[in-house]
Amino acid sequence: MNNKTLAIAKDCDDPLAHYSSLFAHNENEIYLDGNSLGKLPLKTKTVISQLIEEQWGEKLIGSWNEHWLALPKRIAQKLALLLNAFPSEITVGESTSVNLYKLIHALVQSGQYPKNLLTDSLNFPTDNYILEGIAKQLNLAQPVCVEYVSDLNAELKLLKKQIQQTPGIVCLSLVSYKSAYCYPMRELNKYAAEHHSIIVWDLSHAVGAVNIDFKTTNTLAAIGCTYKYLNGGPGAPSFLYVSEKLISHLATPIQGWFGHRRPFDFSPKYEAAEGIDKFDAGTPAILSLAALETGLDITLEAGIQTIRVKSEALTSFLVALVQEELIPLGFRLESPIDVNQRGSHITISHQASWRICQCLLYGKEEGTKIISDFRPNKYIRLGIAPLYVGFEDIYWTVQRLKEIILENEIDNYDEQRPVVT
Ligand SMILES: Cc1ncc(COP(=O)(O)O)c(C=O)c1O
Numbered sequence: 001m002n003n004k005t006l007a008i009a010k011d012c013d014d015p016l017a018h019y020s021s022l023f024a025h026n027e028n029e030i031y032l033d034g035n036s037l038g039k040l041p042l043k044t045k046t047v048i049s050q051l052i053e054e055q056w057g058e059k060l061i062g063s064w065n066e067h068w069l070a071l072p073k074r075i076a077q078k079l080a081l082l083l084n085a086f087p088s089e090i091t092v093g094e095s096t097s098v099n100l101y102k103l104i105h106a107l108v109q110s111g112q113y114p115k116n117l118l119t120d121s122l123n124f125p126t127d128n129y130i131l132e133g134i135a136k137q138l139n140l141a142q143p144v145c146v147e148y149v150s151d152l153n154a155e156l157k158l159l160k161k162q163i164q165q166t167p168g169i170v171c172l173s174l175v176s177y178k179s180a181y182c183y184p185m186r187e188l189n190k191y192a193a194e195h196h197s198i199i200v201w202d203l204s205h206a207v208g209a210v211n212i213d214f215k216t217t218n219t220l221a222a223i224g225c226t227y228k229y230l231n232g233g234p235g236a237p238s239f240l241y242v243s244e245k246l247i248s249h250l251a252t253p254i255q256g257w258f259g260h261r262r263p264f265d266f267s268p269k270y271e272a273a274e275g276i277d278k279f280d281a282g283t284p285a286i287l288s289l290a291a292l293e294t295g296l297d298i299t300l301e302a303g304i305q306t307i308r309v310k311s312e313a314l315t316s317f318l319v320a321l322v323q324e325e326l327i328p329l330g331f332r333l334e335s336p337i338d339v340n341q342r343g344s345h346i347t348i349s350h351q352a353s354w355r356i357c358q359c360l361l362y363g364k365e366e367g368t369k370i371i372s373d374f375r376p377n378k379y380i381r382l383g384i385a386p387l388y389v390g391f392e393d394i395y396w397t398v399q400r401l402k403e404i405i406l407e408n409e410i411d412n413y414d415e416q417r418p419v420v421t
Contacts, residue, residue, distance in 0.1 A: 034385030038231030116168030117143035152179035175343030209344035231295030256281030
């Protein structure tokens with residue numbers, strides 16, 4: 001069976017194939033950037049326009065009691081289902097950066113762990129900036145950043161050695177944004193616990209694509225965004241998780257009225273809510289939450305185990321095609337070969353990576369356009385969102401990459417890059 005026939009056969013056998021029809025698509029386009037911004041679920045259009053017209057437009061302030069106050073809790077419950085947490089351990093709202101700030105600050109001030117901040121060179125820049133800022137504000141030593149030989153894979157021995165030397169609060173992205181390298185969550189949580197440390201997991205590149213189970217992995221703290229694989233929409237609210245074992249020790253650095261024990265008493269004195277609600281600060285972003293709920297419902301309905309099985313099959317198919325057809329043309333595979341060590345995007349590189357991304361994006365005459373993304377200095381990320389990417393999409397992407405090189409299309413573009421890539 002050739003690769004094209006194989007792809008068609010795999011699409012026919014795909015139990016999630018019909019989920020693609022739940023999303024908005026452009027004609028003649030393959031979207032491989034769901035690891036950055038997920039696609040628009042068609043239902044979100046109706047939900048948002050109804051909310052605007054009926055709840056905001058007609059019922060105005062009455063909608064708070066009737067619909068909106070319950071929304072963040074309902075979403076937290078759904079996230080708890082997805083991540084195997086108790087609903088009382090999750091809250092949703094604000095950006096990932098802000099939630100990370102609140103969580104790390106609270107952990108430092110809790111006195112539960114030594115006040116050393118640690119991260120590593122695979123982490124997303126905002127996480128490192130947040131740690132650095134907190135260290136300055138609280139007069140701590142600057143965070144230790146474990147530097148690996150490669151910016152694609154962790155060296156667990158080195159990471160563990162550093163945790164042993166400077167135990168404390170460790171912030172890691174479960175799935176690394178550059179290569180999709182995925183840490184052994186349970187093993188590292190255990191190691192951290194044995195060394196008087198805690199790992200705060202940034203799940204942004206994992207949630208909705210990787211099967212995460214807070215209970216079996218003994219995860220104590222995490223944050224993550226919802227606009228990638230959960231298809232919550234641009235700037236969708238992020239979530240914050242704290243295990244019930246820890247919550248009573250933590251206090252939020254942002255004492256907003258929504259984190260008050262009784263916000264609608266309008267008391268002049270701040271009294272923190274007891275549970276996870278203490279981390280809420282201000283009025284929830286209702287439109288964004290409503291959009292997020294639709295995306296999240298699709299993931300829950302499809303089932304994260306089935307999604308992960310498809311993700312593994314899709315990324316393995318892509319890895320095999322890269323090895324067979326692209327490496328001979330000067331490409332490199334930058335993501336882990338072992339499926340258990342990677343999330344749901346595949347990173348490749350080439351000496352002309354930026355120009356190749358431009359060729360993919362603009363297409364050839366009437367040909368298919370392919371949206372991938374570029375991360376400096378040389379990485380092309382191909383995001384494989386299992387809810388709407390199929391095996392044939394992968395087959396055609398690889399054929400297009402071959403064509404770009406074999407027909408010297410890169411000569412049509414220069415190396416200049418815009419601000420957002
Ligand atoms: C791993 C990771 N962490 C944090 C962020 C930043 O999230 P936010 O912009 O919601 O603060 C991103 C954004 O893409 C990310 O990929």
